[in-house]
Amino acid sequence: MDSFTLIVASAMVGAIMAATMGLLYRASSGRRCLLDWAIAGALFSVNNIVGAFAAMSGSWHALLPAIANTIYIAGHYAVLAGVRRHLGRSPRYDVLAALSLAVFLLHLTPFAISSVAHRLLMFTPVIAAINLSIAGLLWRQPDSEARSSYMPLVVLEVLFMFQLTLRAMYMVASEHTPLTFLGSQFLQTSGSLFVLVFLSVVTMCCALIVLRHQELALRRASLTDALTGWLNRRALHDLAERDYRRARRTGEPLYFITFDIDHFKSVNDRFGHGTGDAAIRRVTELSAHALRGYDALFRIGGEEFAVLINGVSAEDARSIAERLRELVDASPLHIDGHTIALTVSVGLAALEPADHKWEDILRRADDALYHAKKTGRNRVCVSGDDAPRLHLVDRSSANA
Known part of the structure; x- marks a missing residue:
């Protein structure tokens, strides 16, 4: 396959990448990284279109490789x-603007104009640095759940950087290697082939990252209470x-703390459900x-909550529960000109040893709460x- 065919194919694959990322952006509630990847x-694509135009026109000007x-x-x-x-960082397009101006100038x-090899040697480190970044x-991201979706792009960037470095080293070792602008020499043709493969795979890698992010977001949403984030x-x-x-395997202590807001129904009745939601938050x-x-x-009910604690003594567990109760008691809710005292029962x-399942612990904590x-x-x-050790507690008078 000659260099011109690879250039045309790369232009098409670049356009497909732009269209794919753009469509995913429209379907993904504004994941702006997709716009960056569409760009x-x-x-x-434009880079390869410029190359194809130069090849068809048969003309050469110093501005063509610069552009x-x-x-x-x-x-x-x-x-x-x-x-x-x-990853939640600034894209730093100001750096891109400065880098583009420097590369163009x-x-x-004269050194860059005089030889294709000179241009490759000058700018290979720039591209390799971007790949490495x-x-x-x-690679440094701590999110283990998302890590599997990052690895294909990590591998792709490292391989692309590796082939760039090998080609640069080959040129240094073979000083008389004849290269021409848009030529079909093996060194350039292999480089064009790597670019085509890179563009094909990077599209899939970027899509995988976004799809995995959405999958994890949906999973977290399905496990999280929307009002409290618990x-x-x-x-x-x-x-x-x-x-x-x-805990059964290691003998480590395990506790449930359950608590709910005292007189929550009266807060809702007197101030409205919006204030009730504010009280819960x-x-x-x-x-x-x-x-x-x-x-x-x-959050296991309207105004009822549970905390799973392990690795502490019984005394420490009780201290944690008391600290929770005291902090709520000392911090009333101020809303719409009202000051509402809040307390919790814990x-x-x-x-x-007699417990057969975790629900047994939760039931006893619930009985103690009531x-x-x-x-x-x-x-x-x-x-x-x-609290009495009862499987059923009369809760009719405790729910008010």
């Missing part, structure tokens, strides 16, 4: 910009089962400050110490 595809190579390097940078934006120097950014009952089942099995925010950052937090239960409500509210009750 990258468009730049790669083509500047656009080509900008295409690689746009891939980096998309990766940066996906360097093409107009993309691979490095993705985990929901579905997540409770999975995490509690995991921690229960581990306030209590969960305060509770999160009282708890450890790695404790699993769940139940605490530990894993016991015992706290029946005996005055705004207090902590520990199953077996403060």
